[in-house]
Amino acid sequence: MSQFCYYNNDFTPYGNPQVFDDYYQYLTGSWKNALRWSRDGASGQTPPSAATPPTNFMFPAQQILHFPGNNWTEATANNTPFDRRFLQSAGKFTLQPGAVNYITTGMVWARTNNGGPLASVDLLKLRITKHKACLMYVSRHWTALMHRMYR
Numbered sequence: 001m002s003q004f005c006y007y008n009n010d011f012t013p014y015g016n017p018q019v020f021d022d023y024y025q026y027l028t029g030s031w032k033n034a035l036r037w038s039r040d041g042a043s044g045q046t047p048p049s050a051a052t053p054p055t056n057f058m059f060p061a062q063q064i065l066h067f068p069g070n071n072w073t074e075a076t077a078n079n080t081p082f083d084r085r086f087l088q089s090a091g092k093f094t095l096q097p098g099a100v101n102y103i104t105t106g107m108v109w110a111r112t113n114n115g116g117p118l119a120s121v122d123l124l125k126l127r128i129t130k131h132k133a134c135l136m137y138v139s140r141h142w143t144a145l146m147h148r149m150y151r
């Protein structure tokens with residue numbers, strides 16, 4: 001994954017894509033109005049600067065090594081709950097004529113019924129661990145699995 005963003009279910013410059021260029025902006029790291037996403041600790045809508053550098057990933061928590069100790073989540077940003085969607089992209093890469101590129105994606109989701117807005121995070125981490133183990137098994141045995149499936 002090379003980009004990950006949210007957008008609101010509305011028709012603001014930070015909302016639903018409506019035309020081709022809107023999709024392209026989101027897929028390449030900008031809002032619909034061509035403003036680059038920024039790691040501003042809030043909504044990502046502040047123009048990039050030395051204090052708010054551009055980012056490719058919205059709300060990565062502490063996962064981005066370039067920003068150690070900077071825990072940027074929707075909760076720390078104090079975002080008002082809203083109907084939000086997400087979009088992720090892979091690339092840039094060149095696909096040669098006749099070549100095949102495989103992009104494997106997986107979205108892991110978890111929700112608890114109690115414990116507050118961040119209570120599902122522990123369950124999510126557990127599911128991610130299991131998902132990674134499954135992917136490791138599949139990647140180690142890919143050829144044998146494909147051979148069995150397509151005999």
